[in-house]
Amino acid sequence: MKWGYTISQPRAINLDTNDYRLSNWVLNNEPSLLRCFGCGSCTATCTAGNLTSFNFRKLHHALRLGEYTRIKEEVSKCMLCGKCRLVCPRGVNTRNVVVSIQKAIKEYEAIL
Amino acid sequence: MKGKHVTIIGGGPAGMQAASQLSELGIEVLLIEKDNKLGGKLNQWDRLFPDQTPSMTLLKELQNAIEKSKVTIRLNTEVQKISNLTHGFDILLNAEETQHSDAVLLTTGFELFDARLKEEYGYGTYPNVITSSDLEKLFREGQPLTTAEGRTPSKIAFLHCVGSRDEKVGQFHCSRVCCITGVKQAIEVKQALPECEVYNFYMDMRMFGAGYEELYREAQEKWGITFIRGRISEAALNQENRIQIKAEDTLAGRPVRLSVDLLVLLVGMTASPCNKALAATSGAELRSNGFFNPVDPFNHSVESAIPGLYFAGTCTAPRNIGETLMEAGSAALKIHKFLLQND
Numbered sequence: 001m002k003w004g005y006t007i008s009q010p011r012a013i014n015l016d017t018n019d020y021r022l023s024n025w026v027l028n029n030e031p032s033l034l035r036c037f038g039c040g041s042c043t044a045t046c047t048a049g050n051l052t053s054f055n056f057r058k059l060h061h062a063l064r065l066g067e068y069t070r071i072k073e074e075v076s077k078c079m080l081c082g083k084c085r086l087v088c089p090r091g092v093n094t095r096n097v098v099v100s101i102q103k104a105i106k107e108y109e110a111i112l
Numbered sequence: 113m114k115g116k117h118v119t120i121i122g123g124g125p126a127g128m129q130a131a132s133q134l135s136e137l138g139i140e141v142l143l144i145e146k147d148n149k150l151g152g153k154l155n156q157w158d159r160l161f162p163d164q165t166p167s168m169t170l171l172k173e174l175q176n177a178i179e180k181s182k183v184t185i186r187l188n189t190e191v192q193k194i195s196n197l198t199h200g201f202d203i204l205l206n207a208e209e210t211q212h213s214d215a216v217l218l219t220t221g222f223e224l225f226d227a228r229l230k231e232e233y234g235y236g237t238y239p240n241v242i243t244s245s246d247l248e249k250l251f252r253e254g255q256p257l258t259t260a261e262g263r264t265p266s267k268i269a270f271l272h273c274v275g276s277r278d279e280k281v282g283q284f285h286c287s288r289v290c291c292i293t294g295v296k297q298a299i300e301v302k303q304a305l306p307e308c309e310v311y312n313f314y315m316d317m318r319m320f321g322a323g324y325e326e327l328y329r330e331a332q333e334k335w336g337i338t339f340i341r342g343r344i345s346e347a348a349l350n351q352e353n354r355i356q357i358k359a360e361d362t363l364a365g366r367p368v369r370l371s372v373d374l375l376v377l378l379v380g381m382t383a384s385p386c387n388k389a390l391a392a393t394s395g396a397e398l399r400s401n402g403f404f405n406p407v408d409p410f411n412h413s414v415e416s417a418i419p420g421l422y423f424a425g426t427c428t429a430p431r432n433i434g435e436t437l438m439e440a441g442s443a444a445l446k447i448h449k450f451l452l453q454n455d
Contacts, residue, residue: 034332037339
């Protein structure tokens, strides 16, 4: 029988139970991401983000919290043009962050 | 400058600095302190931001200058009243004695915000919720950093803006120094316990001073401290007796849940309670938050509207120690000029 109701999943991010293996792999591979202070310059200048819902700041922010929902699909939207790296005020190697995420996804596909 | 007398009310860094400088200029100085020793809040701190200078190093420097000078010091003395006369001031000490002075410098400093007023964080209820001042005391006494039960913490969270930018506790202002204190203490925790995970919950990171932003960057990059933008809404004990935190990660736009072994509240600055009586009796103006209001925030930031009555340091607004010491020097020069003109 269908009641027309579903059970909502909790929206809260649980930092105690999240799996940080993928995220730690990316940070080890590209430690400059540690310096990010969330200004959004990367996203403001993003070629892909200008035309699609791709949001690079949100993507790597969620990654660092151990949140990997739709990460594979999202990261594939990046065209690696590198404009974000030119504008980052904290000197994050953003292109290598993208490449690292792609590599880490292959490594940790099982936890996604 | 023969026969000119200045009373300085408050023996913290501002009062000590101004006292020795005025004395060097040949002025007779009485330095009044309510506590049983000079140094004010410097006595409670271990290391100073941004470079971890031991607070004792600075305190000794200020003490040496005082010892070489001819400043008269009165400890355990409180001022109830400043009477503004045609020529100078009468200052009532310990409700029994009157001191006449040609000028008065107020260096009454600040009090730390009472974290119990933010009941939702459980300070005073949960022993593993402590303040930045409590943590500093642990460092200062060289005690190991443990929970109240004696366990080595594996996760610690710092909460910025406790008693700052919060109209619910009547504190509209930013206390300025807590951001950098949070960064400094987070690094000190990592230095003491490299395996411990450290989280800082902030609304803005206000890294205004020289070297502050650099230290923030070091905290992120070298020490791996996680900064989460969002104010903790509440802290409670969970079943494992750890502190359960609720907040929103405002950059992710989602609620976050985290349990920690210790929660450190970065308490802000509130006005010294003695300001009220001093303002009422002398005619000096107070801001709505209880700090003194100088003539303007530019070229007259150490002057009250009353000739001969001056301010220095955190009695007018939250400041760091460097700014406080500079203001004390500036006030000493202004007082010197005032006394020359009224000779």
